[in-house]
Amino acid sequence: MIRTTPFHDRTSAANVSGLWEHWSGYLVASKYQLSEKFEYFAIRNSAGLFDSSPLYKYRIHGPDAEAFLAGVLARDIRACPVGHGQYSAWLDDRGFVVEDGVVFRTAADDYLLTCAEPNLAWFQGLVGRLRVTLEDVSEQSAVLSIQGPRSREILGSIAPQVCDLPYFGLTGATIASTPITVSRTGYTGDLGYELWIPADRALPVWDAVTTAAAGQGVIPIGMIALYMARIEAGLLLLDVDFGSSRYAWTDANRSTLIELGLGWMVRDLAADDRTFIGRTAVERELREKSSRWKLTGLVLDWQDYDRHYDAAGLIPPKDHTPIQDEYYVYDDHGTQLGYATSLMYSPMLQRHIALARVPLDRTKPGSHVKLELPVSHRYEYFDATVSRLPLYNPDRRTA
Amino acid sequence: MAKSTGVPASSDGHPIDPASGLADRRASERTYDAIVIGAGHNGLVNGAYLAKGGLKTLILERRHLVGGAAITEELRPGFWFTTFSYALSLLRPDIIHDLELTKHGFMPLLMPSTFAPMENGDYLLLGQDHGENLQEIGRHSRHDADAYEAFNHDVLRVCRAIKPLLDQVPPDIFSNDPEELVALAALGTRLRGMDKKVLHDAVRLLTGSAADFLDDYFESEIIKGYLASSSIIGTKVGPYSQGSGLVLLYHLLGEHDGEFGAWAFHKQGNGGFTKVLARAAEALGAEIALESAVERVITRNGRATGVALVDGTEFHAPIVVSALDPRRTFLELVDPRELPTDLVEAIERFRFQGTSAKVNFALDGAPRYPALGDRTDQYRGFTNIGPSMEYLERAFDDAKYGWYSKRPYLDCAIQSTIDPDMAPPGKHVMSCFVQYAPYHLKESDWDAERENLGDTVQATLESFFPGFGDLVLQREIRTPLDIERTVGLSEGNIFAGEFLAPQMFLFRPAPGWSQYRTPIDGYYQCGSGTHPGGCVMGAPGKLAAGQILKDRGRRRAPAETRVAVEA
Numbered sequence: 034m035i036r037t038t039p040f041h042d043r044t045s046a047a048n049v050s051g052l053w054e055h056w057s058g059y060l061v062a063s064k065y066q067l068s069e070k071f072e073y074f075a076i077r078n079s080a081g082l083f084d085s086s087p088l089y090k091y092r093i094h095g096p097d098a099e100a101f102l103a104g105v106l107a108r109d110i111r112a113c114p115v116g117h118g119q120y121s122a123w124l125d126d127r128g129f130v131v132e133d134g135v136v137f138r139t140a141a142d143d144y145l146l147t148c149a150e151p152n153l154a155w156f157q158g159l160v161g162r163l164r165v166t167l168e169d170v171s172e173q174s175a176v177l178s179i180q181g182p183r184s185r186e187i188l189g190s191i192a193p194q195v196c197d198l199p200y201f202g203l204t205g206a207t208i209a210s211t212p213i214t215v216s217r218t219g220y221t222g223d224l225g226y227e228l229w230i231p232a233d234r235a236l237p238v239w240d241a242v243t244t245a246a247a248g249q250g251v252i253p254i255g256m257i258a259l260y261m262a263r264i265e266a267g268l269l270l271l272d273v274d275f276g277s278s279r280y281a282w283t284d285a286n287r288s289t290l291i292e293l294g295l296g297w298m299v300r301d302l303a304a305d306d307r308t309f310i311g312r313t314a315v316e317r318e319l320r321e322k323s324s325r326w327k328l329t330g331l332v333l334d335w336q337d338y339d340r341h342y343d344a345a346g347l348i349p350p351k352d353h354t355p356i357q358d359e360y361y362v363y364d365d366h367g368t369q370l371g372y373a374t375s376l377m378y379s380p381m382l383q384r385h386i387a388l389a390r391v392p393l394d395r396t397k398p399g400s401h402v403k404l405e406l407p408v409s410h411r412y413e414y415f416d417a418t419v420s421r422l423p424l425y426n427p428d429r430r431t432a
Numbered sequence: 433m434a435k436s437t438g439v440p441a442s443s444d445g446h447p448i449d450p451a452s453g454l455a456d457r458r459a460s461e462r463t464y465d466a467i468v469i470g471a472g473h474n475g476l477v478n479g480a481y482l483a484k485g486g487l488k489t490l491i492l493e494r495r496h497l498v499g500g501a502a503i504t505e506e507l508r509p510g511f512w513f514t515t516f517s518y519a520l521s522l523l524r525p526d527i528i529h530d531l532e533l534t535k536h537g538f539m540p541l542l543m544p545s546t547f548a549p550m551e552n553g554d555y556l557l558l559g560q561d562h563g564e565n566l567q568e569i570g571r572h573s574r575h576d577a578d579a580y581e582a583f584n585h586d587v588l589r590v591c592r593a594i595k596p597l598l599d600q601v602p603p604d605i606f607s608n609d610p611e612e613l614v615a616l617a618a619l620g621t622r623l624r625g626m627d628k629k630v631l632h633d634a635v636r637l638l639t640g641s642a643a644d645f646l647d648d649y650f651e652s653e654i655i656k657g658y659l660a661s662s663s664i665i666g667t668k669v670g671p672y673s674q675g676s677g678l679v680l681l682y683h684l685l686g687e688h689d690g691e692f693g694a695w696a697f698h699k700q701g702n703g704g705f706t707k708v709l710a711r712a713a714e715a716l717g718a719e720i721a722l723e724s725a726v727e728r729v730i731t732r733n734g735r736a737t738g739v740a741l742v743d744g745t746e747f748h749a750p751i752v753v754s755a756l757d758p759r760r761t762f763l764e765l766v767d768p769r770e771l772p773t774d775l776v777e778a779i780e781r782f783r784f785q786g787t788s789a790k791v792n793f794a795l796d797g798a799p800r801y802p803a804l805g806d807r808t809d810q811y812r813g814f815t816n817i818g819p820s821m822e823y824l825e826r827a828f829d830d831a832k833y834g835w836y837s838k839r840p841y842l843d844c845a846i847q848s849t850i851d852p853d854m855a856p857p858g859k860h861v862m863s864c865f866v867q868y869a870p871y872h873l874k875e876s877d878w879d880a881e882r883e884n885l886g887d888t889v890q891a892t893l894e895s896f897f898p899g900f901g902d903l904v905l906q907r908e909i910r911t912p913l914d915i916e917r918t919v920g921l922s923e924g925n926i927f928a929g930e931f932l933a934p935q936m937f938l939f940r941p942a943p944g945w946s947q948y949r950t951p952i953d954g955y956y957q958c959g960s961g962t963h964p965g966g967c968v969m970g971a972p973g974k975l976a977a978g979q980i981l982k983d984r985g986r987r988r989a990p991a992e993t994r995v996a997v998e999a
Binding site: 050066067068070071074077078079183247248249250335336348349350351352353378380381382383384 | 525526528529534538539540541542544559560561564588592689690691692699812849850851852856857858859
């Protein structure tokens, strides 16, 4: 039986499209309105409310919690003060990415780690003799994400401490007489916050937030709008842009941190004395420059795009609906270079964009490649330019 | 941006350094490669392209803000009005990319619905779900649900065939220049390559009436009224008039994110859009001077050499571009005696006859449409008060005899439902485009009739939205006379000249002068009075810049060759 989230009474009332999908065994809206693009613009122009409750959430605590996470996460958790969070990844011993997620330090020896898929056994298997306890607290919290330029003002009107919260900061707050935690995080590449709410208080907090937001164009947003925003922001999606190394059949389906463009997480290895899983492999990859490719942004040449369709007698489609599937990347001579994993027409950039893997000699922004797309029942090769991620990155995101 | 004179303040928030006062500069500092007169959207586009082409460019604007007719003003604290122009569709996509507008805040917001109330209390509400739209049309006529598909397909084919003309300089059929003959041949080839039905439909639309075209498809009055509304906008025709088809086609030719006929509302209105253009132009090196009204273009021996401002300041440049309408470009900025008589006559005959007005409201809340109860999502796009072709035609009848419509056609947009930055939470701004409101009133004038027009519009809205009047916090009325006075558009014509076949393409603004040049060497035109015309399209500004840069290249090439030979 598919489960519903603690917000279901509200999300089901708001969903006029009747379209739902399944996320980690929960029912979540694909889109609430008949137009997912309208929801997308709520994120970029006002704020969108997204129900993130199905995330897996693990509490990691105990005197050795820091030492534990320092050894299992690629990014140095010791640099994360109490009241902050980090976007991190965990690797296997060959340097391949198992998964990524956000970890919050709620106290000196207490952390909350969130991720898309179950990882409890993986982490528990690594505890050894450390004094650390791992608990699956996924169902204890409902997570309400409010994303967009108005999010600070709206949340600040009911929880003033939010106004000064830095990017990836974490604070306690009381909304609807409910003690909650607010983090300045999200999956949209915009200014935004996530509210961590005791599950049984989900509805009063939802109501308080929507009341505070009334008349300001804030609407619930579904998965499609979220995907649009995350592609523009260059945020990777598990099982779309990469797969977990634990369940890959071959190395072709595994990715290293550096290949995914996440090498910045281990930028300071020289000054970092940790022994973390995958470190040796990362160092070797850096030393030997053995990355097979790198994940980067692609921007399609709009004139070339139009030309292909014009020549086929068609009106060039500019459909914003994200296609989270593979399209192949070629050079000018028809040799395959790599592949794209997410493709969409970006309303903010007014161009088609993609997340793609390209060989190391094409990673420089401005490098030229061809993207293979079907036009009128045959493949055509579209001019595209390699572009640094994120492709859309408003100042307000971190300001 | 800088002002030529005056105090260091700007209503659009740009800090202005009084030391940059242009009038105080030495003559050498008042010399440019190109001067553009008017910072409306076409002037800005033109100036930006010229700057991109390497020209030291100055854009002069009479008012205290950029945008011309595409402005957004805070006329009441917290309430932002799109005083005149209010939506985007025909903007040429290449301008977005060439000028890198997305880097400067370009943000066309989706308008996810269109709402057409009916006089019997019913309505037509179209949204983003194709299947649902067909069901909604089917509620009015099962026949028309299918006809709507056929209509859209046929019209899209015409749009696809016609669209390239928006991005091309019209060929000069009066010239023997080989390049022009090639362009003409290319046009002929394109026509020959067209499907018979598409070409026939195109001609029917370009020359016929919207009513004839729509009657071929539809039986439902509300569908026809809704579609025919696009056939009269800004033009003194009714849906039964020959020529209304052309206006309809123009409004379907626009595109938003690749979708023909789709409209968008720019963040902060069309004034938000022209500010984006101004930032892009400045980033490319163009200089924009506000409160710098141009008195005349300075000419010497048949050549433009600069401009003189009303305050006497002179700026010099070998290229002067007028973004103003044809009457001002040819009859006011220069001495008509410097021009060929046939051109002067053609411009004197050019029809302006503005026929539209705006009434903008600040509202205490969203209007209530009884059949939809407390719903307000229907207002996220245009609200079209034109429930039948007969309604529109009767509105036109009043205008034919020199008066404004007793029951006007209204194109309303409550933009604060899409952009929360337009009004305080829970409050709204409502832009109402009003037709017909002819510039010339019989035995009266607009200063006498302004408030009466406002009352007429408000009464019309009250009849559809009972209790509307109680919501009104403020009302701003802009008659054609006000449009002329404020923006400078002759007779308040929003397209800088009527969209009538004899004033389009090869003939816009006059036969032989459709390629943005003028008989005065170095003096060019780039306003909406040139091909392809009005709407916030930018094509005239862009195409004119192309011509200017091409002419400049030609002029320089022989000189450079000569230098090379002498060296």
